[in-house]
Amino acid sequence: MESAHQISALVALGAGLLSFISPCVLPLVPSYLSFITGLSAPALRDRAIRRQQRYSIMLHALSFIAGFSLVFIALGASFSLLGSFLRAHLDLLQHIGGYVSAPVIVSSQMAIIALVH
Numbered sequence: 001m002e003s004a005h006q007i008s009a010l011v012a013l014g015a016g017l018l019s020f021i022s023p024c025v026l027p028l029v030p031s032y033l034s035f036i037t038g039l040s041a042p043a044l045r046d047r048a049i050r051r052q053q054r055y056s057i058m059l060h061a062l063s064f065i066a067g068f069s070l071v072f073i074a075l076g077a078s079f080s081l082l083g084s085f086l087r088a089h090l091d092l093l094q095h096i097g098g099y100v101s102a103p104v105i106v107s108s109q110m111a112i113i114a115l116v117h
Helices: 002-020 026-037 041-045 047-052 054-088 090-116
Strands: none
Touching: 026 041, 026 054, 041 047, 047 054, 054 090
């Protein structure tokens, strides 16, 4: 079972790398770097400025990652909660669906019969 987890991790890493270098993501990297660091492209190339701003850059990068993580964790938790709620009330939802769809089905059948005659 250990090898299956290693393979899964390698596949996930490879998929992440492929998605990172895809044509729709790779052009965004310079703007993300400028956004995260707060520095322009020429300032990012300057080693002295990078060294001087190293703490600030790390703080911005960690804040960016924390913000992204917080948003996606919140979305995942919200949809998980919604799914649990819907699953708990599945019988009621099926009855409601039946009551809503029955008139639609009957009226469409009547419309088809009216068109045929």
